[in-house]
Amino acid sequence: MTGGEALVRNLAAHGTDVVFGIPGNHNLGIYEHLAASSIRHVLARHEQGCGYSADGYARVSGRPGVALVTAGPAVLNALAALGQAYSDSVPVLLLSPGMPLRHPARGNGHLHETKNQQAAVDAVVKVSHRVTSVSEIGDAVSQAFVDMTAGRPRPVHIEVPIDVLDEFADVEIRRPVPLTKASAPPEELTRAAALLAESARPGIVVGGGARFAAPQIRRLAERLGAAVVTSTNGKGTLPEDHSLSLGAGAHLPAVAEWVRTRDVLVAVGTDLGSSDLWNGPWQLDGSLVRIDIDPRQILINARPNVALVSDAAHALDSLLGLLGEGSTIAGSAREATGWASRVHGEAAEEGALWHREIQMISEVLDRDAIVAGDSAAFCYYGLRANLPLYEPASFLYPTGYGTLGYGLPAAVGAKVAAPDRQVVALLGDGGVMFTIAELASAAAERLALPVIVVDNGGYGQIRHNMHRRGYSPLGVDIPSPDFAALGRALGCHGITIDGAEHLGEELAKALVADRPTVLHYLEGDSPV
Ligand SMILES: Cc1ncc(C[n+]2csc(CCOP(=O)(O)OP(=O)(O)O)c2C)c(N)n1
Ligand SMILES: [Mg+2]
Secondary structure, three states: OEHHHHHHHHHHHOOOOEEEEOOOHHHHHHHHHHHOOOOEEEEOOOHHHHHHHHHHHHHHHOOOEEEEOOOOHHHHHHHHHHHHHHHOOOOEEEEEEEOOOOOOOOOOOOOOOOOOHHHHHHOOOOEEEEOOOHHHHHHHHHHHHHHHHOOOOOOEEEEEEHHHHHOEOOOOOOOOOOOOOOOOOHHHHHHHHHHHHHOOOEEEEEOHHHOOOHHHHHHHHHHHOOEEEEOOOOOOOOOOOOOOEOOOOOOOHHHHHHHHOOOEEEEEOOOOOHHHHOOOOOOOOOEEEEEEOOOOHHHOOOOOOEEEEOOHHHHHHHHHHHHOOOOOOHHHHHHHHHHHHHHHHHHHHHOHHHHHHHHHHHHHOOOOOEEEOOOOHHHHHHHHHHOOOOOOOOEEOOOOOOOOOOHHHHHHHHHHHOOOOOEEEEEEHHHHOOOOOHHHHHHHOOOOOEEEEEEOOEOHHHHHHHHHHOOOOOOOEOOOOOHHHHHHHOOOEEEEEEOHHHHHHHHHHHHOOOOOEEEEEEOOOOOO
């Protein structure tokens, strides 16, 4: 078979059922076989969209998301999305053609020639692998899936030279490599359990790395009577109406104080990064037990007293086993709920301006709803710590890398992965313009996807920061297009909403509509 067929058939053998792509001349040898396969193709309208949709698909399905683009500019267009996936530990596979093996000369003006495409991608992802023969493709796909899923999930790239795509060879279709999950050494687990058994004021911090350990997080919290705070990516891992939930406002001063006063803090699958904590590293007077699949990460930002290099669910199952049945320490649970009301109070103050909007949205959403956001004030000051979510990986947000334009295409990927769950995209008027073309992708797929554009007339946060630095804002006051009309032009429904009172009702309609709906929400008093 050809290199193109080998690639498609090996992907299918590794469980790929959807590809987010854009065809071009150089990847025709892949598309030919994709068309003949059972893999679904979802057309994006810009390669950034391919990458963000694959990211949203991966976060929600728990399986790698695949983006397929052509060479050169198409690959570079996808790089911001790969950077986001890297920073948030999301398994995304970028497939692209590359310059031919028998490239006649450097700089010969070949269509899409990039000085060093593979090196450009390699600088951003875990590994960029340029294969050099058809027979290598099966192993390359297997290795890519191992790189994406064996340890810390990360994006990878496979580049197939254009001439290899059309070359014939005997090919074996590979099966996925069976993987075992890493577990921590028993003596380290015993040390951690001993600390916890003695603890009077335990606490738990949960990141995106705990997304497959939600039942264990809940059991540990209830066993210890420990409150749980999550990072943005961990939001919803413990249902946010649980009495032990402190929510996802890890940056709040009350959370920093709660952390400082824990005698033992268990941090699970979180890098404790400044993009979550905002106000510098936490002060920790007690002991830190850290669980992380990545032995390099486990030392960063806070050095643990006990380091459990392990799959999160494994380590927590072992700790629960060692702690035994026992009953919740009543005093500690009471203390935890006291902290919860303090933290929720601070969060509500910070998000006060959007209180009604958030309440309206919350009333309409099911418990397993998925919300995709962007780097907009409404998302990070409003939704993050104030919109209750109840499932792991239900808040799709560009945390560490902070790229704009993430939310809409990520929501497309999420809705493709989970068509029966409610998915809502919530973005700023500035951010949505970065990937507005993906409305057309969502419309073509007939996705019942509400896209709420919160319009404060420009780059609100940046405007605010310019004011703070004492100069006249430049390049931040942006006259908005008629987003509703723009949505309609791209095949969606579109309405303009002035005032919170209609938001809930319009959102409810959009969630069951026959296509996406742009809800252009004119914000009254913007804080930024
Ligand atoms: C790709 C990218 N380019 C630029 C920025 C810088 N940036 C951060 S927030 C922001 C303003 C976003 O405006 P909007 O989406 O309307 O949200 P608002 O601040 O108004 O709430 C900008 C330009 C970024 N984060 N990502
Ligand atoms: Mg704005």
